Amino acid sequence: MKRALPLLAVFLLAGSQVVALEPPQGEVILTISGKLDHPNRDGQAVFDLAMLEALAGRAASMETPWTEGEIQFSGPLLRAVLAAAGAHGQEMTVKALNGYSADVPVNDAYGLDTMLATRIAGKPMSVREKGPLMLVYPFDQDASLYNERYFSRSVWQIQSIEVAP
Ligand SMILES: Nc1nc2c(c(=O)[nH]1)N[C@H]1C(S)=C(S)[C@@H](COP(=O)(O)O)O[C@H]1N2
């Protein structure tokens, strides 16, 4: 028990280092709203490409219904983005530039290696190529995800994410 206190202090200190989310230097491509511990602009968390790509991420090659053959997607894990914003909640509304939106359980971020892809085949995605951000499920890890339930949550041209309790 004597060791518990210093250890706790170390965890608290480590936690406090991610409290502040730096302001973006480049063009804002993602806005997160909801109950946030780390807002960086007007109560919301805004990110540029460099901020997103600095977070813990993954790169994986897979087939999707929207692409030809196997192609590599890369970008931050959705849970890393939510953690950077300090977002709390159970449900997300993921909104696209074209007005499409999907309700996505927050558990899809924590229970799966879902990524907010910033790149396809190593290149940033233009809006024409379904960019700047696309929610990519780990179809490479779990073939049972390859169905309409997850396709409909695979929002492309993502602009914002609202996190609701
Ligand atoms: N931005 C955006 N993302 C989207 C959609 C959309 O219309 N706009 N449609 C969703 C749905 S309902 C499905 S099933 C898949 C596949 O859409 P598609 O069949 O039009 O390719 O993309 C999802 N992501």
Ligand SMILES: [Mo]
């Ligand atoms: Mo769909």
